[in-house]
Amino acid sequence: MSVDKMLADARPRRLDPDHRPDPAPLMAHPRPSPVRRPRVRRAVLVPAVAAAVAAGAVVLGTQTESDNGPPAAHTTSPQAPRSASGLLLVAAERSAAAQVDEGRYWVTRSEFGTRYEVGPEGGRYAILSRDTAERWLSTGPDGPSLAVYEHLGAAPAGPADETAWRADGSPTRWPEVDAEGTPTGRFHESAPGPREIVGYGVASFEPTTGAPMLGGNPVSKAALDALPSEPAALRAALLHHRQNPAAPLPEDWVLFWTTRDLVLNLPVSPAVRAAAYRVMAGLEEVTLLGPATDQRGRAGEAVAFVEHDRGGSTEYRLIIDPATGQAFATEQRDTAGELTYYELVDDAGFRDETPPTE
Incomplete structure (x- = not known):
């Protein structure tokens, strides 16, 4: 399943036949949509007082802020999380302790990779096409919202694909x-x-072209600000936002998709992000994969949700730094375990700077 969220009446030049599309609206279902915090209006991630949870304790170290991307996850004890809920509840504790000051813009910088099947009949192979997107979404009426796109190139996805290429x-x-x-x-x-x-x-960010996406639907900042921080109420709000009564989706699937967006790169309060982790922790189909690295080698712990259909299955991974509670990467893999899509979030936070003009 794919999601094309670009509106025809706002079609930018990059969607014309000689230009590449924005990878985010064309990413495989569901949307991702992070992670070094920006220097201006930085969200400071403070260690929680207690990291132990009944489902599986993790003893964590503190984060050292860096301008080189999110720090590698680390522990001060060899004890590892024993369940997805254990990891997610620890991440909730860490997220709840964050301090956030708003700014003129919500800025995200991400890298996307998408796998495509190409080549002649009888000699098909896969390529991985990579793009970056930097989005500046104004939080008020004093500045325009914009995005900066760059295609990083495409290449055969693996050794067998290179041979066929x-x-x-x-x-x-x-x-x-x-x-x-x-x-x-x-x-x-x-x-x-x-x-x-x-x-x-x-x-300002309104639910239109360029707006942040929550569960595949555009969402305004006012709607994000209004999300409840109590898990049961947030669960109900997310189902209301995403569900289509005419074609309902499985509730656990909707909740995994939307909570993943909230913890990955959306401008919500620490309390709402913590509640999103707690909602995800209550989903029976979310499993713990354990230690994982993203496509740049950044280390963390991963959880997964597997969607089954008649054509096979798709595994959706979320990689989290348990020392901070920050999710910084998401991946999709097919039935054979092949990577079909990834998003790496390098930056997500409020800024008071002026957006780029060139």
């Missing part, structure tokens, strides 16, 4: 096709693309 003549450009195999007129390029700034045309 060479047999295909080592192309550097692949036509994109839709789910039915029809060419879309766009291409996947092996060469990095130029940096491109796209204005969203809105002064």
Whole structure:
């Protein structure tokens, strides 16, 4: 399943046939949508007083702030979490202790990677196409919202894919096709693309093009500010936000998807983020994978939710730094365990600086 959230009436030039699309709206279902905190209006992550929980205790060290991305998760004890709920409840405690000051913009910087099947019939292979997106969403009427996009390039996804790519003549450009195999007129390029700034045309973040996404639906800052911090009430609010009465989705799936967005890169209060972790901790289908590294080698602990359908299954991973309670990466893997999509969040926080203009 895929989610195309770009509205036709706001179609930027990068969606034209000779330009690549914004990877975030086209990512596989569900949306991700982080993690070094910005220097200005930094959210300071403070260690919780007690990290032990009945489901499985973790003894954690404190975070050292760095400008080189989220610190590697570490423990001061060899004891590891024994369950997903244990890890998530520790993350909730850490998140609840954070201190956040708002700023003029909510800024996120992420890298996305998407796997595509390309090549001739009988010689198909996979490529991994990587992009970055930096979004500046104004929290008030005093500044425009915008995004900065850059294509990092595409390459064969693994050794077997590289062999098939060479047999295909080592192309550097692949036509994109839709789910039915029809060419879309766009291409996947092996060469990095130029940096491109796209204005969203809105002064504050409203539920329109460029707005943050919660469970695949755009959401305003007012709606995020109104989310309850009590887990049961938050659970009800998230189901109301995402569920479609005409085609309801499994509740645990909706709750995993939406709580993942809240802990990954949305501008919510520490209390709401902690409540989101607690809601996720109560989902029976969320399992603990244990120590994990993201696609840059940053270390943390991972939990997973597996979606089953008639065509197989998809595993959705969330990687968390338990020392801070900050989620900083998400991945999707198919039935065979192959990586099909990832998002790495490098930065998520409020800033008072002026957005880039070039």
